[in-house]
Amino acid sequence: MIKVNGHGILAYTAKVIASLFMIPLVxxxxxxxxxxxxxxxxEKVSMSKVKITTRAAGPSSLQYPIYIYGFSASGGLVAxxxxxxxxxxxxxxxxxxxxxxxxxxxxxxxxxxxxxxxxSSSVITMKAPQLPDGVNNSVVNNAKGYVTSNPIxxxxxxxxxxxxxxxxxxxxxxxxxxxxxxxSNMPTECKGAYVSIQGTASGITFExxxxxxxxxxxxxxxxxxxxxxxxxxxxxEVYVFxxxxxxxxxxxxxxxxxxxxxxxxxxLSTLKAGTPYILNGTFSDGTLDVTGSVExxxxxxxxxxxxxxxDKTGTTI
Numbered sequence: 001m002i003k004v005n006g007h008g009i010l011a012y013t014a015k016v017i018a019s020l021f022m023i024p025l026v027x028x029x030x031x032x033x034x035x036x037x038x039x040x041x042x043e044k045v046s047m048s049k050v051k052i053t054t055r056a057a058g059p060s061s062l063q064y065p066i067y068i069y070g071f072s073a074s075g076g077l078v079a080x081x082x083x084x085x086x087x088x089x090x091x092x093x094x095x096x097x098x099x100x101x102x103x104x105x106x107x108x109x110x111x112x113x114x115x116x117x118x119x120s121s122s123v124i125t126m127k128a129p130q131l132p133d134g135v136n137n138s139v140v141n142n143a144k145g146y147v148t149s150n151p152i153x154x155x156x157x158x159x160x161x162x163x164x165x166x167x168x169x170x171x172x173x174x175x176x177x178x179x180x181x182x183x184s185n186m187p188t189e190c191k192g193a194y195v196s197i198q199g200t201a202s203g204i205t206f207e208x209x210x211x212x213x214x215x216x217x218x219x220x221x222x223x224x225x226x227x228x229x230x231x232x233x234x235x236x237e238v239y240v241f242x243x244x245x246x247x248x249x250x251x252x253x254x255x256x257x258x259x260x261x262x263x264x265x266x267x268l269s270t271l272k273a274g275t276p277y278i279l280n281g282t283f284s285d286g287t288l289d290v291t292g293s294v295e296x297x298x299x300x301x302x303x304x305x306x307x308x309x310x311d312k313t314g315t316t317i
Contacts, residue, residue, distance in 0.1 A: 001303070004295070005275055020104060024105045033035075035065070046095075047093045047094065047164075048093070048094050048096045048161035048162075048163060048164055048166055049089050049091045049092075049166070050091060050102075050159060050161055050165075050166045050167065050168060051089055051091045051165075051166070051167040051168070052089060052092060052102065052104070052169075053089045053167075053168075054066055054106075054171075054172055055168070055169065055170075055171055062106040062153060063106045063108050063153075064084060064086065065082040065084050065085075065164060066084050066104055066105065066106050066172075067082055067104070067105040067106075067114065068081045068082065068083060068090065068102065068103070069102070069103045069104075069105070069206060070094055070100045070101070070102055070103075071101045071103065071120040071179070072099075072100060073098070073099045073100075073101075076119060076120075077085075077118060078094065078095065079092050079093060079094055079100075079290045081225070083104075094159065096161055096162060096164070097162055098160065099158060099159075100160070101120060101157075102157045102158075102159060102168060102170065103120075103154065103155070103207075104154065104155045104156070104172055105124070105153075105154050106153040106172055107124065107150065107153070108149070110211065111127055111147050111149060112124055112126060112127065112150075113125045113126070113127055119206075120205070120206050121205050121206070121207060123202075123203040123204065123205050123212075124152065124203055124205070124206070125202060126146065126203070127147075128144070129144070129147060129148060129238075130147075130148055130149070131143060131148075131219070132221070135219075142217050142219060143194075143218070143219050144201055144211055144215075144217050145214055145217060145241075145282065146218055146239060146240045146297070147176075148236065151175075151176045151178065151239045152175050152176055152204070153172040153173060153174055153175065154172060154173065154175050154204070154208060155170040155171050155172035156170065156207075156208065173273070173274055174274040175232070175273045175274075176242070176273060176275035177239065177240055177241075177242060177273060177275050178237055178238075178277065179197075179218070179235065179237070179238055179239070179240060179277045179278075179279070180234075180235060180237045180238075180241055180273070180276070180277070181195050181218065181220060181235040181279045181281075182233070182234045182281065183199050183220060183232060183234075183252070183281040184230070184232040184233075184236075184280075184282050184283070185283045186231070186232070186233055186254065186283050187254075187257065187283065189255070190254055190255055190256055191255055192254070192255060193233045193254035194217055194218075194252075195216060195220065195235065195250060195253075195279075196215060196216070196217045196218075196221045196250070196251040196253065197215065197216045197217075197240060197243070197249070197251075198215050198243075198248070198250075198251070199213055199214075199239045199245055199247075199249065200213075200214055200215060200241050200242070200243045200271065201214065201241035201242055201243065201244065202214035202241070203241065210241060210242050210244065213244045213245075216240045218235050218238055218240075219235070220233035220234060220235050221234060221235075223292075232241075233254075240271065242270060242271050242272055242273045243270045244270070246270070247267060247268045247270075247271065248266075248267040248269065248271055249265070250264070250265045250267060250279075251263070251264050252265075252281065253288060254283075268270065
């Protein structure tokens with residue numbers, strides 16, 4: 001028998017009542033934890049291992065590593081891996097029964113600005129052109145909108161895996177145009193020359209769309225044969241993003257004893273990705289006669305351009 005006084009009876013009764021109230025709370029708490037675990041189990045997304053192989057547009061080599069991105073239907077990044085070297089393959093985990101856009105990018109990170117955590121609409125741009133040593137500052141400051149090596153290649157595939165294993169092969173294609181410029185028989189007083197191309201894109205999205213109209217300025221450098229003959233001004237092969245609109249304005253700037261001269265050519269077409277453009281110009285009798293051709297050995301279908309222009313009148317192709 002428990003002996004308690006009046007105050008003890010009240011205290012004991014309060015403790016019993018408090019304990020009775022705690023029982024359903026503890027039970028409810030335990031029940032909630034079990035429900036959460038069941039919900040988490042039901043919300044687990046099944047994944048599919050997708051094996052990826054890549055191939056180039058032609059015999060030219062790809063730039064490694066190749067960056068592999070998986071974007072959801074809303075454009076968010078859901079997967080990312082790097083293909084380290086030629087001949088290797090990888091498997092990337094993607095949500096099963098969900099549409100995913102796989103994008104493969106072959107681009108030198110030292111030449112291009114590649115976003116580290118992109119969405120599908122993020123833009124890849126070019127870094128400042130890598131120019132030869134000893135180039136004066138005015139040329140460096142004017143040069144923009146092109147790269148001198150490693151033309152970017154991009155490929156994509158839309159997949160919706162329904163099993164735990166799948167495979168896909170992605171074809172990569174050039175997303176820049178190649179341009180080579182040569183001006184010969186220039187005045188001996190010529191101290192510099194460059195070509196400006198208006199309307200080229202400033203970058204390319206992971207969806208393959210060109211972004212924001214800009215301009216490219218390509219400096220020319222004086223070269224000659226080993227014996228010092230056949231002096232000419234050349235750009236070498238450079239790469240620019242495609243151009244906007246329905247026409248492309250190309251301006252050649254050079255100087256002679258009369259000062260700086262400009263010659264403008266209006267090409268009634270755009271510069272297209274995967275197409276090489278070759279411009280050969282000859283300065284004669286105060287005018288600059290230029291012939292152009294497009295020779296795609298491994299890129300695209302040939303387009304031939306023949307035209308003349310000078311610094312007095314404009315030319316339309």
